[in-house]
Amino acid sequence: MQDNNQKYTRIDQIPEDYFANKKINGSYLLIKEIGRGTFGLVYKAKDLSNPTNYSKDNFLAIKLMFVPNIKNENDRLREQEVRDEIKKYSTQIFNPRVVKIQDYLQWDNFLLIVMEYVDGQSLQDMLKEKDGTLTFEEIIYYFSEIALGLQGVHDMNMIHRDIKPGNILLTKDKKIKITDFGISHVKGFVYEGGSAKRTLKPSSPGTPRFASPEQYIESDASNDDKISFQSDIYSLGVMMYEATTGVELIKINDSRLFMPKNDRDRKDKNTYLLDQSLVAEIILPSAINPTINKSLESIIMKCLEKNVADRYKTANEVAKDLKAIGRGEKITIKKFRNEPYKNENIKKFENENKKFTNFISSFINTKVVPVIVCIFVILVLFILVLIW
Structure with a gap:
């Protein structure tokens, strides 16, 4: 392989099919690009190391992700976390x-993950074809299957998290396959070298x-592993x-909460708006449909209950009710609460939100804004006179 890929530092810089027909360590042949996201490329591939796998229709999927550019200890820990999660996941037996x-x-x-190849489309692609909605029958079938797949992941003590x-x-015969465990998380304990090691909280939401x-909240609260299987639910x-x-349930815009990572960030950035997913009451689907x-x-x-205790306890329960x-x-579900997320850290973000909104209000109410508008108008008129 040529080394000129070293000049690329982001996935969006890499041309489509840039690695087509490349051999990986003599073991895999990349055929063509079949997908890409912010953090990785996915290629259809062949296994060169096993002649029995090199048949006409026996393909693999290989995801390529940049090895993180390690600038500090946090970068090093995140890179090790990615490697560890891939290793832990690849040793599990799933449904x-x-x-x-x-x-x-x-x-x-690049870090590479070699996976089963699924000849079909994603649920995202199917939703686009159907203008974003599915029929009642399609929802019952696909989402009960997804819930059962999630239960299989959770039974292995893992949380998908994405x-x-x-x-x-979705395969051509309409079977579902859950993929992309890049930020998955092993819950509780893992065993390495004969000793038990408690897993810490994940580093990204x-x-x-x-x-x-x-x-969002627990990822910044402490080193405790408080993320639950119900996050996937x-x-x-x-x-x-x-x-x-x-x-979309939540529009990603200026109201999205960007949480401060440390005291320095809190001093440098004091504009944190409380996230809709934490406090806003969810509009009932029936109000839209x-x-x-x-x-x-x-x-x-x-x-969608914000508080974990109010949600389904297991993905199996979701599948059972859907079926x-x-x-x-008829099924029996207690009236949903639709209450704000309960956490001692919420007050901190509410205070930050009030500070910001008060600052904006006071700024607008001062004489500064009219003065700025007047100056802008004068400048525009001046430019028009010069042009004329």
Whole structure:
């Protein structure tokens, strides 16, 4: 391989199919690019090390991610975390609803994950084809299958942490495959070298729109591992909400909370607006789509409870209720609370939010704004006179 890929430092800089027909350590042949995201490229590939796998239709998928540019101790820890999670995941035995990882390695300045190849499309692609919504029957089938796949992940003591339509693959015979465990998390203890080691909290919250409230707050609160399996259930609820309404649950805009990492950041940046996912009351799906099945709406809202204690306890419970209403059976769900997330750190962010909004209000009410507007108008008039 040529070394000229070293000049690239971001995925979006790499031309499409740049690595097509490249051999990886004599073991794998990259054929063509089949997907890309912010942090990685995915290639259709062949296994060169095993002649029995080198048949016409026996393909693999290989994800390429840059080895992090380590500038400090936090970068080093994050890079090690990525390697550890890949290693832990690749040794697990999952159910058929999860994409199997068969190898992981480093190639030049890339980390590679070798996975089962799924010949089909993502749930995200299917939603685009259907203008963002699915039928009742499609929602019952696909999301009960996704829930069962999540239960298989959770049974292995792992939390996916990035459940979203782009990470749900659909085979040509309509089977689901959960993929992309790049920020997954092993819960509780792992065993290394014969000794038990407690896992700490993850270092990043996941994709903002689909992340649960505790993934924001608890990721900054302490080193304790407070992220639960129910974080994935919240993400499942976001997907169902959007598939029934055709609209995003949360718009990512200036109201998104960017949490301060340390005291220095708090001094440098005092504009933190409280995140909608933490406090805002969720609009009922029926307010957007009046034809939604009421029992399905109850299931969705129970998945979307901000406080973990109010959500479904297991993904199996979600699958069970979805299949029940699909058969026309009645289910019993206590009235959803739709309450703000309860955490001692919320007050801190509410205070920051008030400081910022008060600052904006006082700025607008002063004479500074009219003066600035007048100066701007004068400058425009001056330029027009010169042009004339």
